[in-house]
Amino acid sequence: MNNNYSGNQTTKTTIFYYTGTGNSLWIARALARELGNTEVVSMVGWDNKQHILESRKIGLVFPVHIWGVPRRVLEFLGQLPAKDAEYIFAVANNGGQVSNTLVQLDKIMQSKGLFLSSGWSVVLPSNYIPWGGPGPLEKQNELFAAARTKISKIVQDINRSVEMEVEKGPLWQRIVFTGLYKISFPHIPEMDRKFWVDKRCNKCGLCIQLCPSKNITMDDGKLTWQNHCEQCLACIQWCPQEALQYGKKTPAYSRYQHPEIKLKDILR
Ligand SMILES: Cc1cc2nc3c(=O)[nH]c(=O)nc-3n(C[C@H](O)[C@H](O)[C@H](O)COP(=O)(O)O)c2cc1C
Incomplete structure (x- = not known):
């Protein structure tokens, strides 16, 4: 590119x-x-x-x-x-x-x-x-x-x-x-506790590749967040299966990526 x-x-x-x-x-x-x-x-x-x-x-x-x-x-x-x-x-x-x-x-x-x-x-x-x-x-x-x-x-x-x-x-x-901001800032790394995956996850590992802080790992076939999250939310927003969730409400919400930016542009 x-x-x-x-x-x-x-x-x-x-x-x-x-x-x-x-x-x-x-x-x-x-x-x-x-x-x-x-x-x-x-x-x-x-x-x-x-x-x-x-x-x-x-x-x-x-x-x-x-x-x-x-x-x-x-x-x-x-x-x-x-x-x-x-x-x-x-x-x-x-x-x-x-x-x-x-x-x-x-x-x-x-x-x-x-x-x-x-x-x-x-x-x-x-x-x-x-x-x-x-x-x-x-x-x-x-x-x-x-x-x-x-x-x-x-x-x-x-x-x-x-x-x-x-x-x-x-x-x-x-x-x-x-x-x-001041109250939240120190807690951002561990805000990843709220991520979970639903049954559509096919373990493609894209979220692992996308994470800028290498915060997601696959342990025994299970995705795990390591508490050094940046909250960029690339993982949840780009998941091709929309299987990644955050808290209770995200299953009902549409995902977002800028329409002129492609996945390959984001993968570093
Ligand atoms: C963790 C997080 C916090 C955010 N906080 C704010 C905010 O305080 N005010 C706001 O207007 N938008 C907020 N947003 C929205 C983003 O700033 C906005 O969608 C931005 O355009 C995303 O840019 P990006 O696609 O380059 O990441 C927040 C987004 C995230 C992921």
């Missing part, structure tokens, strides 16, 4: 993405296509010792998880040698509640001596299946159309190296949900 997008832009851009169901990868690719001269790289498996970062512009595209920055992205920031980058931007995509995520990212980057020049929220169908499916197709298509428009606007801003206050949710949301 070619992750290099050529074009007229002279300044090279690298966009790092993290994704469970493809929304972030779709945004990263859409940005790259419009920006040109851009490389799209997965945060999972990225090794700063093997990859020399020459880009003057760096983008981070990732989902909002429990009203904040996912652990994988926080850990990635620790190895990002971007001190010489002239422009760093972020896109936090979400199901409608970006809350304090980009403010949190901004503060963490500052503490690492990195400067976040701009940060946008892009709303796409929610993949948080414990709370329901992605919604009707018509509504999903409206979100994709609005996201495309916003992405074009973001590209214009990136091209002009616009510096801005990051986008954020309303104050009440930032207060209440940031509290919930």
